[in-house]
Amino acid sequence: MELAARLRAQARRSDQRRLLVVTGEAESCRERARAALDATDVGPGETTYVGPAGEFHCESVARHEADRLLGQSREAVVIDCHERCEPNTLGKLLGVVSGGGLLVLLAPPLAEWPDRRDGFDRSLAVPPFEVDAVGSTFRTRLVETLREHRGIVVVDADTGEIEVDGRFEAPPRLPDPTPTPPDDSQFPRAAFAACRTADQAAAVSALESLREPGTAVVVESNRGRGKSSAAGLAAGALAHDGTDVLVTAPTRQSAGALFDRAEELLDTLGGVSDAADLSPSTGSGRIRYERPAAAADLPGSPGVVFVDEAAALPVRLLESLLEAPSVAFTTTIHGYEGAGRGFSIRFRDRLADSDHDVSECSLAKPIRYAPADPIEVWSFRALALDAAPAADQLVDAATPESVRYRRLSGAELGADEHLLREVFGLLVAAHYRTDPNDLARLLDAPNVSVHCLFEDGHVAAVALCAREGGFSAELRERVHDGERVRGNLVPDVLTSQLRDRRAGEPVGWRVMRIATHEAVRSRGLGSALLDHVRAAARAADLDYLGVSYGVTPGLAGVWADNGFGTVHLSTTRNDRSGEHSVLMLDPLSPAGEALFDRHSEWFCRRAPAAIRESLSDADPAVVRAACRTARATPALDLSDAEWRHAADTATGRAIFETAPRGPQRLCFRHLVDPTEEPFDADQRELLVRKGVQGQSWERASEAVGFHSEASCKRTMGEIIGRLVDLYGEDRA
The missing domain is CATH 3.40.630.30 (Gcn5-related N-acetyltransferase (GNAT))
Incomplete structure (x- = not known):
């Protein structure tokens, strides 16, 4: 198919990407796409097909496995949209195609596509709705953008007729100057030699400040600018210098580029000795991944934490990571992963109020493809990746x-x-x-x-x-x-x-x-x-x-x-x-x-x-908030013996653990429906930790800050005594 070869040649000359849309019934589209790719210089080893298994003689990936392509590059990616056109899948895969490459989209006839129902439509038809109640606005809009944007060619699979011809010649990409490290750099020169642009080298240089505790660095960019790679080079340099580096991201796959660049640098500097984590063959440094929820506890007391795609993580979790000695946040400004502006609005104030010395940098020049890439422009419009609130x-x-x-x-x-x-x-x-x-x-x-x-x-x-x-x-x-x-x-x-x-x-x-x-x-x-x-x-x-x-x-x-x-x-x-x-x-x-x-x-x-059973380790403030907002009155169904035990616990004549149900029910009643609030902050925290969560005296005492368990027990007795007075009436 000569059209595909010419489209590929245009893409290579400009180091931009092009989009070929093949429309028609599924099998006709697949045959036409196979012929199109065979006519180009893209080999099977450089191509990935995303759709039903076994349709192409190349790497084949199911749609639900598209995440594993994140951080990787291909010369051609074929996305089969006949059975399911999912916006997230498009958002993930668009960034996989490198400069000079082809994105091939297989779709029903454009005039019919908005009104055809597929697997994604069925996912929108939640009970009691049926699939025929799903609208067609998104795909109507998608079709309009395919017709309007340059760099996109639409061809009929059956006739070979070109329905939309968006071919154009862009100027060749000028070579980027070789980045040079700053004169006072402490990172190895190999870290800067691995950079593709001056922007990326500047980001690596900014991340060098993480060597000193009490620093935080924010690196922002659109997709394809090399921010994760810059983070990987910095992480590798820190590990080579003996630092324990913890990496977290929404998924392990989404941090793939970071780990790839770190491994390459460590190989250059002297080898990698651990395959699960990354450790230099000499020295005590390492790079390891933890899921976000686990990373929040800073396991192993890392020296530096890298948070890749920080905008895709909640603020509360990001705040907990500020307990690390030094921390770096990389975030996408416009992308399906999350928005850099959202990260700024939600988290920047917290970061500024922290004890860290904060610096930031941004990367503007694309690495994976040339500037003004038409497929990036199309994707921003089609998926509203650059949508922003009103000024x-x-x-x-x-x-x-x-x-x-x-x-x-x-x-x-x-x-x-x-x-x-x-x-x-x-x-x-x-x-x-x-x-x-x-x-x-x-x-x-x-x-x-x-x-x-x-x-x-x-x-x-x-x-x-x-x-x-x-x-x-x-x-x-x-x-x-x-x-x-x-x-x-x-x-x-x-x-x-x-x-x-x-x-x-x-x-x-x-x-x-x-x-x-x-x-x-x-x-x-x-x-x-x-x-x-x-x-x-x-x-x-x-x-x-x-x-x-x-x-x-x-x-x-x-x-x-x-x-x-x-x-x-x-x-x-x-x-x-x-x-x-x-x-x-x-x-x-x-x-x-x-x-x-x-x-x-x-x-x-x-x-x-x-x-007591499952939330004993939860933040007492969270337990208090959830219970305090219940609109009911917990029953105080204490027996006479439980009332006597609670009253005697207040005076020290009884032991809390002998019959804890009475004191615990009193504490929970006050937590949900207080008649008044007679307790200070420490007493309120102890009421939750010991009285509701059932933590040990040792743990509760240490967490609240009592100088001894005896002091903690006396305070708990005072709390129970006050609760007996508040809720016990004559019976107590």
Whole structure:
């Protein structure tokens, strides 16, 4: 196929990438694509096919395994979109194609593609919706961008007719000057010799400051600029110098480029002696990976921590990593991994307030392909990777009284690119897990609704809500028997984990995301938006609003102030966020009240034992926040003997451990529903650690800061005595 050869030649001359779209029925597209690649100089060993197995004589990767290509480079990548067109897969694979390479997209005829339903559409059709309820806005928009952007050729698989000819000649890429190390550099010259651009060498030089404790470095760039490689070279140089380097990232695969560059440098400098981690053949340094939740505890007391793709991790976890002597954060500004601007908004203030001396650098010049690459331009538009909130000055006058509420449909968003970019940009900036799949979800998912506050026509706040519940009796029974139901978190948890057969019957909205523009935070706009969402839910005859999130004291208080109450606290940490999730409800109807009341009461009955059994190591502030926001009164069902024991524990005549249930129930009652707060901060922490979590005297004493266990026990006695006075009445 001469067209593909010419397209490949254009790409190689400019060191840019080109996109060949082959349209038609699946097998015809595969045959045409095989012929096209055979006509180029790209060999099977330089090509990866992503789609159904066995279709190409080259590396074949299933869609769900696309993550393993992150950080790697190919001359050609074929993405078969007939069975499933998933935005995240496109976002991941676009960066795999190197300069001079071809991205080949296999798709149904463009005129028909938006209305064809595929596997990704089925994932958006969460119960009780069927796949025919899924919209077509995302793929309509995708097709429009394929027709409009240069560097893209669309060809009919059956006829060979060129439907869109976006070929153009770009100037050849000029060679980059060889980077030179700074005169005062302490890193080996080989680290700088391995750099591809002056930007990358400058980043390695900036990371050299990590040799001194008390430093932090932030490295930002778009994809393909070599920030992870720069981090890998710096990590290798530090390990060669004897430093214990800990690396964390959303996945081990996403840190692949960092480890590859570190290994190459260590080989150059004297070999690698450990295959699991990376260790120089001489010296005591090493480089090792830990999952984010585990890395937060800084296992092994590393000297330096590298956080790759930091924007994809939650702020609370990033804050814990500031306990390391030195730490580096690399982050993508525009990419499916997360947004650098979101990282800036959420975390930079915390970083600035830390004890670290902070420096930062950015990489602008691409390494993997030449500047002005047309496929990068197309991907930013098609996947809204560079979407951003409205400029600060456009919304900075917003107040709850001045804003206007609108509920937006996917069709409205798809028809207004400016509006879409403001809505999605605000979500990306405010939340660490917003990705291209979310773009398709807010445009086309039948269970998702978009709610906004506008200041003078610009988005000041946005909330995404998911409709949940309304299950048939048959589905409720299947879920109770263990079947998982997608996209229905509230009824799924309440039914499968908490064993409530009726939980799937009421219908509610779960607040999936809510974000307020950075320029107008702390003005009550989030609460105002929730009031509008609540009114819209009531108008739609819904039974409740729900929310689930990684609980922190601040967030729990905000949701409680807006009428939500805790009904569940997870007993395990989320692997990615490192946090315990809390589930809260705000009832809107009699059916919602019944659901809320029985689960509030059930939470208060089961939580004391669950906390002692599975949450004894949790942050006491988290336990306090989750319990304090429950809207129920725990029963004090103590026997006369338990009341006597509690009263005597207060005076020292009885031992806490002899009959702990009474003191523990008193402590939990006060934690959830205090009649007053007579305790100082240390006493409140001890009440949780010993009275609710059941920690040992030694551990609780050390954690709170008592000079002896005896002092800790006396204070606990005083706490129990005060609780007996508060709740015991005449019986006690």
